[in-house]
């Protein structure tokens with residue numbers, strides 16, 4: 001499948017940026033987006049296909 005990896009610069013606090021907070025309101029990684037679907041948390045992500 002095609003996908004894009006988005007680098008998050010921890011030292012620049014990019015994980016707390018408004019853009020990343022739309023992906024994960026807890027301001028953490030990992031986060032995953034497929035169109036309107038957004039998943040975050042290491043438990044759920046491995047089960048998405």
Ligand SMILES: N[C@@H](CCC(=O)N[C@@H](CS)C(=O)NCC(=O)O)C(=O)O
Pocket residue numbers: 015027028029030040041042043
């Ligand atoms: N239980 C969380 C753990 C996520 C987590 O702790 N992420 C860390 C990096 S491994 C993080 O983003 N820390 C930044 C913060 O909490 O501000 C999950 O499954 O998503």
